[in-house]
Amino acid sequence: MLRRPRRNRKSEVIRNLVQENSVTVNDLIFPIFVIEGQNQAVEISSMPGIYRYSTDRMLDEIAACVDLGLKAFAPFPVIQDAKKDRFATESFNPDNLFVKFIAEVKRNFPDVVLMTDVAMDPYSSDGHDGIVDNGEILNDATLEILAKMALAQARAGADIIGPSDMMDGRVGFLRNYLDSNGFQNVAIMSYTAKYASAFYGPFRDALDSAPKFGDKKTYQMNPANSREALLEAELDTMEGADYLMVKPGLPYLDIVKSLRDNSHLPIAVYNISGEYAMIKAAAQNGWIDGERAMQEILMSFKRAGADIILTYFAKEYAQLLKR
Numbered sequence: 001m002l003r004r005p006r007r008n009r010k011s012e013v014i015r016n017l018v019q020e021n022s023v024t025v026n027d028l029i030f031p032i033f034v035i036e037g038q039n040q041a042v043e044i045s046s047m048p049g050i051y052r053y054s055t056d057r058m059l060d061e062i063a064a065c066v067d068l069g070l071k072a073f074a075p076f077p078v079i080q081d082a083k084k085d086r087f088a089t090e091s092f093n094p095d096n097l098f099v100k101f102i103a104e105v106k107r108n109f110p111d112v113v114l115m116t117d118v119a120m121d122p123y124s125s126d127g128h129d130g131i132v133d134n135g136e137i138l139n140d141a142t143l144e145i146l147a148k149m150a151l152a153q154a155r156a157g158a159d160i161i162g163p164s165d166m167m168d169g170r171v172g173f174l175r176n177y178l179d180s181n182g183f184q185n186v187a188i189m190s191y192t193a194k195y196a197s198a199f200y201g202p203f204r205d206a207l208d209s210a211p212k213f214g215d216k217k218t219y220q221m222n223p224a225n226s227r228e229a230l231l232e233a234e235l236d237t238m239e240g241a242d243y244l245m246v247k248p249g250l251p252y253l254d255i256v257k258s259l260r261d262n263s264h265l266p267i268a269v270y271n272i273s274g275e276y277a278m279i280k281a282a283a284q285n286g287w288i289d290g291e292r293a294m295q296e297i298l299m300s301f302k303r304a305g306a307d308i309i310l311t312y313f314a315k316e317y318a319q320l321l322k323r
Helices: 005-009 012-017 055-067 097-108 139-156 170-180 201-207 227-239 250-262 273-284 290-304 314-322
Strands: 028-035 041-043 051-054 072-077 113-118 131-133 136-138 160-163 187-194 243-247 267-271 308-311
Touching: 005 012, 028 055, 028 097, 028 314, 051 055, 055 072, 055 097, 055 314, 072 097, 097 113, 097 139, 113 139, 131 139, 136 139, 139 160, 139 170, 160 170, 170 187, 170 227, 187 227, 187 250, 201 273, 227 243, 227 250, 243 250, 250 267, 250 290, 267 290, 273 290, 290 308, 290 314, 308 314
Parallel strands: 028 051, 028 072, 028 308, 072 113, 113 160, 160 187, 187 243, 243 267, 267 308
Antiparallel strands: 041 051, 131 136
C-alpha cells in the first residue's frame, strides 16, 4: 500500500503542518445591536450570549472585543416604533440613534472598521426593506431613501456600507451617490445573494423588524436557485461593489463556493442568527459540543472560500483563541 493518508494525521503537529485552512480574528466581523438609553444591556432570548446594548455599554463591549483582537463590527439599530414610518425617514435623520452611535464609536476607536446596514426594515412601519404601495415593494423609489441613509452613515464615519435590501440596481445607485458627495473611499459590501430564509427569526426578534404583512420573497432570493446568485454577483460587480456577501451561511456553502470560483472580489458570508441559535440551543441541551461545533462551522466557511465571516460567534471564538 503506497499511499497511506493517515500518515499525515498521526500527530497534532503533523496535522497542523498540513492543515489547509484556518480561521483567525482577522477574518471576522462581529454583528452588534444598539438601543436607546443609558446603561442598558438586554440579552436576546433567542440568541443566548448576545445583547442589545445602549451606546455607553456598547463602547465597553467594543473595548473588550478590541482587546481580544476583533476590530471589525456590523452594528444594527433597534428603533422605537414611534420613530418608524412607511418611508423610513428616521433612517437619514442626522441625529438618529444609529448615526450618533457610528460617530461615537469612531471617536473612541478610530481604528476599528464599521460595516453599517443599509435597508429600510429597521425604520419602516411596514417592516419591509422597501417602500410598500398597495402590497407591492417599490424598487426605484426605495433607492432614493437608501442613498440618503448611506450618506448619513458615511458622514458619521462608516467604513463599509452594507446594502441588505436586495433592490435591483442599488449598488450602482449608492456608489454614484456616495461618490458625488465626496465619499469615494467608503466601500460597499453588497448582500449579493441574500435568500428568503427561515433562519432570520432571532435577528428580527432582536430588532423588532419582522414584516407586518406578507413576506420578502419578491426581493430576496429563492432558496432553490444557485445560478441566479452568479447573475446578482455579476451585476453587483459591474455596479461597483467592493465585496460580495452570501446570506445565510450554512445552508448556502455551495453559493459561497460558486462566487469564490467566479469572482476576484473578496467573498463574505453571514453566519446568521438562526444558525447561531440552533448551535446554542443544542449545546444547552447537551446534544452537541457547542465549542467544537462553532469551530467546525467557521472552518466550513473558510473551506468553501469565504474571506470574511460575519458571525455572532466572533467574540466567543476570539476568547477561545486567547486561551
